[in-house]
Amino acid sequence: MSTLDAGLTRRPSRSAAMTTFSTEVFDNEVVPSSLGSIAPILRIATEIESERPRVAYLCRFYAFEKAHRLDQSSSGRGVRQFKTALLQRLERDNASSLASRIKKTDAREIESYYQQYYEQYVRALDQGEQADRAQLGKAYQTAGVLFEVLCAVNKSEKVEEVAPEIIAAARDVQEKKEIYAPYNILPLDAAGASQSIMQLEEVKAAVAALWNTRGLNWPGAFEPQRQKAGDLDILDWLRAMFGFQRDNVRNQREHLILLLANNHIRLHPKPEPLNKLDERAVDAVMNKLFKNYKTWCKFLGRKHSLRLPQGPQEIQQRKILYMGLYLLIWGEAANVRFMPECLCYIFHNMAYELHGLLAGNVSIVTGENIKPSYGGDDEAFLRKVITPIYRVIDKEAKKSKDGKASNTDWCNYDDLNEYFWFVYTYYIGAS
Numbered sequence: 001m002s003t004l005d006a007g008l009t010r011r012p013s014r015s016a017a018m019t020t021f022s023t024e025v026f027d028n029e030v031v032p033s034s035l036g037s038i039a040p041i042l043r044i045a046t047e048i049e050s051e052r053p054r055v056a057y058l059c060r061f062y063a064f065e066k067a068h069r070l071d072q073s074s075s076g077r078g079v080r081q082f083k084t085a086l087l088q089r090l091e092r093d094n095a096s097s098l099a100s101r102i103k104k105t106d107a108r109e110i111e112s113y114y115q116q117y118y119e120q121y122v123r124a125l126d127q128g129e130q131a132d133r134a135q136l137g138k139a140y141q142t143a144g145v146l147f148e149v150l151c152a153v154n155k156s157e158k159v160e161e162v163a164p165e166i167i168a169a170a171r172d173v174q175e176k177k178e179i180y181a182p183y184n185i186l187p188l189d190a191a192g193a194s195q196s197i198m199q200l201e202e203v204k205a206a207v208a209a210l211w212n213t214r215g216l217n218w219p220g221a222f223e224p225q226r227q228k229a230g231d232l233d234i235l236d237w238l239r240a241m242f243g244f245q246r247d248n249v250r251n252q253r254e255h256l257i258l259l260l261a262n263n264h265i266r267l268h269p270k271p272e273p274l275n276k277l278d279e280r281a282v283d284a285v286m287n288k289l290f291k292n293y294k295t296w297c298k299f300l301g302r303k304h305s306l307r308l309p310q311g312p313q314e315i316q317q318r319k320i321l322y323m324g325l326y327l328l329i330w331g332e333a334a335n336v337r338f339m340p341e342c343l344c345y346i347f348h349n350m351a352y353e354l355h356g357l358l359a360g361n362v363s364i365v366t367g368e369n370i371k372p373s374y375g376g377d378d379e380a381f382l383r384k385v386i387t388p389i390y391r392v393i394d395k396e397a398k399k400s401k402d403g404k405a406s407n408t409d410w411c412n413y414d415d416l417n418e419y420f421w422f423v424y425t426y427y428i429g430a431s
Contacts, residue, residue: 030085034076038063041149044142048113055113055146057097058106060090062149107157110150111166118143118169126176133187133195137180143173186254201274206260209277210234210253210324212317217360219371234317235324241357242350242372243380244328252327256320259285282319289326296344299421305351318358325354332382336389338413341420346385349373392416 031039045059064086067079074080103109122143125136147170154162180189186203187195197203210233222240235256239249264271264281271278290306297304306322308315326347336342353372374384399410 030082032076032078032082034079035067035070035082037070038066040141041066041145044145047142052102052109052113053093053097054101054106054109055149057090057093058110058153059145059149060086060093062152064090065152105157107150107153107159110146110153111163114143114146114150114166115163115169117146118173122169122173133180133192140173140177140180143169144177147173184251184254186257188250188253188257200261200265202261202264203257204275205264205277206257208275209260209282209316209320210257212320213237214317215314216358234320235328238321238324238328241354241376242325242328243374243376243378243382243384245332245379245382248328248331252324252331255331256285256324256327277316279316282316286319286323289323292340293326293344293347296341296421297348302348305348305355307355321354321358322351325350329381332386334386334390335393336386339417339420341417342389345420 031042041059041063045056045063048059049056064083067083067086071079074083101109103112121139122136125132125139147166150162150166153159183189183192186192186197188198188207192198198207211231213232213234216234216237218237219240233253235249235253238244239246260277260281263284264278267278267280271280290304294304308318329343329347329350330337333343350372372380374380393413393416396411396416399405400412
């Protein structure tokens with residue numbers, strides 16, 4: 001396991017003598033934002049503390065080491081204090097948790113508890129459509145974390161083989177975790193179809209519209225993911241072609257479905273049938289999303305990139321593709337959202353590339369569809385489009401010297417955004 005940085009000279013040891021500290025109970029509520037991925041581990045440690053103290057200790061120990069891997073220099077805000085407090089908690093609990101250990105080794109202890117948890121909680125709760133979705137989703141998350149800790153403990157104790165039944169259980173948990181995915185409002189995973197909100201005709205209509213991927217050519221490298229995930233929708237296709245992040249796609253999928261469903265339910269007269277997305281709802285959302293973009297194009301004297309096909313069957317799909325693309329750009333824009341005309345510029349060019357992809361332009365070298373100019377590989381949009389722009393913003397912000405520098409020495413958001421009001425007129429238009 002990894003060593004600590006110079007700022008934390010003590011390293012917790014499972015055999016170290018117990019020391020006394022007056023620190024308060026340590027839980028996931030005080031985890032620094034930069035270490036957010038370890039919060040579930042600490043939550044689980046708190047929940048199982050009374051039942052199996054040693055397993056809780058092992059979870060915290062693993063969380064400590066993971067925190068150190070994430071920020072070895074403890075440079076993040078609150079990270080050094082967090083590590084120190086967690087270290088003290090580990091040293092305080094080591095001896096008492098060791099005394100309460102049921103098995104002879106830590107590896108056997110957590111292996112025993114993992115089997116017990118899988119049988120008594122996971123399998124007991126998994127009752128098909130009658131299962132409590134919230135409790136079952138939490139149980140699968142807990143089991144996944146426990147297996148992660150189990151593997152780390154086995155590695156530290158040089159345990160080479162894991163019991164076949166545990167491997168089988170872990171494989172089952174991993175598959176079910178993807179089915180019972182966390183969600184905000186709409187349970188769009190395979191287990192959510194029976195939920196009340198998913199029975200609304202307007203929601204069904206919006207979901208069905210996003211599932212219409214007829215005529216879209218998927219990249220060959222994405223085929224294994226399609227086979228594994230089953231049916232994929234329009235936003236998945238945009239991710240495959242433009243390199244958006246998975247979680248951004250999940251968030252904007254729910255966002256777009258709710259926008260479409262909310263406008264669909266307000267229509268008068270009511271559409272027939274209700275479970276088919278009405279074009280009026282699509283147009284209402286599209287007009288709101290692209291109002292500023294069309295104003296930007298008009299100011300520059302440029303034709304917008306919202307090109308619709310001739311056939312009525314593909315028009316709705318094309319509109320949803322444009323809306324999905326815009327929301328995915330916005331979802332990963334971070335501080336660039338304060339520069340709306342910059343977003344217009346990004347969307348204008350990517351929508352033009354989208355039109356080329358849909359037109360079936362293929363590479364004479366690879367024989368596959370031409371990808372966006374920045375590549376389109378996994379998470380490419382964030383790394384190759386947003387990050388370079390943000391670095392310019394960050395550089396200019398540092399020139400301000402915390403607001404003490406003259407306004408003529410640095411550019412603020414308005415100055416940078418103003419560039420995208422004239423970029424076509426003075427640069428592209430002149431070439």
